[in-house]
Amino acid sequence: MSMQTIGIIGGGQLGRMLAMAAARLNLRTIILEPQADCPAAQVANEQITAAYDDIKALAELAERCDVVTYEFENVPVSAAQTLERGVPVYPPSKALEVAQDRLVEKRFLNSCGIATARFHAIDSQQDLEAALADFGGKGVLKTRRLGYDGKGQRVFRSASDSPAGAYEALGSVPLILESFVPFEREISIIAARAKDGTIESYDPAENVHRNGILDTSTLPANISSATAKTAREAAEKLLAALDYVGVIGMEFFAMADGTLIANEIAPRVHNSGHWTEAACVVSQFEQHMRAVAGFALGNPDRHSDCVMTNLIGDDILAVPEWLGKKDVLVHLYGKAEARPGRKMGHVTELKGRKTSSQG
Structure with missing residues (x-):
């Protein structure tokens, strides 16, 4: 080579x-x-x-x-x-264009036949008030660009939450209002596409967020095999539509009836896929480098159940305790200063040989 x-x-x-x-x-x-x-x-x-x-x-x-x-x-x-x-x-610039604007992203997902929450483009305070009226006074207002880990958002939980000044408070920039989704759990899937169009997907992870930041990813996710299949098929549609090369992350809301509502996409390796370096022979990081270098994709099969936990801010102080545990992979990021909300590392704890709740 x-x-x-x-x-x-x-x-x-x-x-x-x-x-x-x-x-x-x-x-x-x-x-x-x-x-x-x-x-x-x-x-x-x-x-x-x-x-x-x-x-x-x-x-x-x-x-x-x-x-x-x-x-x-x-x-x-x-x-x-x-x-x-x-x-x-790789991935191509088209993937950046789609992922950088939440409105463009939602419309593109819908054009691929992938369901999302209902949404309205918000370009003024008047737009916001009209959209909230359509959604019964409830919804999540987000900046269309640059927001992440819960930043750049305003939640309206009931009709009594006043929208006064909300457009200006978020910078008077293009926004999107998304309807609430009555989901049971959040899941994500990591998938990769090679230059020749071959696609490989990892098992969906079940995610829990704390203060808007991913806290844990658990495998297996508590979903049916049919729901897992839907997640894989959605990833395949998206990768093909973008003529994508590399790894992508897709987040979903899992509904009580097993259907999925796509939340957002990330045209890169993803935090909820960090568990793959401990529970798979080929991690999402190696898979991405294989794809962009033109190598064959690796086997994404999971050999173990696991829980990945982010070390955020002062969580880094627990590293000595994590190092003392068996079957735990500790990965630190080389950052000198711990700050609130800053990702300092992660740990993945293996929970035994692979089981499945997906059918």
Whole structure:
């Protein structure tokens, strides 16, 4: 196998784990990230320290790499399009365009035959009041761009919650109001598509959030085999529609009748797939690097039940305790300072050989 060089835009923990997986496959990595000594650069071969849209830095990355990927969905689309003129970029810039705007994302999912919550585009306070009236005064108001981990949101739980000033409070920027979904649980699926169109999917995980941030992912999810199949089919539709190469994360609301409502997509490796490095032979990170490098996809089968727990902020103080437990994989992200809401690492605790509640 000839040694390829993979460019990774973004130097956070996801880029770090991608670079680690790349090294095992004899792939070199160059990180493009404005923060010096970022988590990814601690394990990658090189770092270009520059802004994500720096033209000279992008030209250097394109010249030195065989292919470029990214670790987060807010990479400027213009940067990806600039790179595409000189080097393959996977996933393609179209995936960024869809994922960066919640309104575009919802409409694209619907065009693929994938159900979502009802929604309204909000471009004024008047739009918000009319949309809330349509939804009986309830809904989740979100910025269309850049919000994550619960940021950039306002929840209206009843008609008595006044919307006064809400549009201005969220920055007077384009927003989306989504209807409430009476779901039983949240699940997600990690899937990958190779250059030749081959698709492999991991088992769906059941997720619990704390303060808007993923807390745990549990395998197996408490869903039927039919629901798991629906999640896989939705991922396959989306990957094909985007002519996608690489790993994608899809989050769903699971309803009482077993149907699924898509919540959002992430055109990258995903926090709810971190368990794969402990409970599968081929992790989501290796799967992504296999896909973008043009290698065959690996087997996504899970050999063990498990629970992945994020270490957020001061949770990092519990690491000595986690290290003392059996059948626990501890993964820390190389961040020097713990702050509230900051992901410092994760642990995955194996719970025995694989079982299934999915049928």
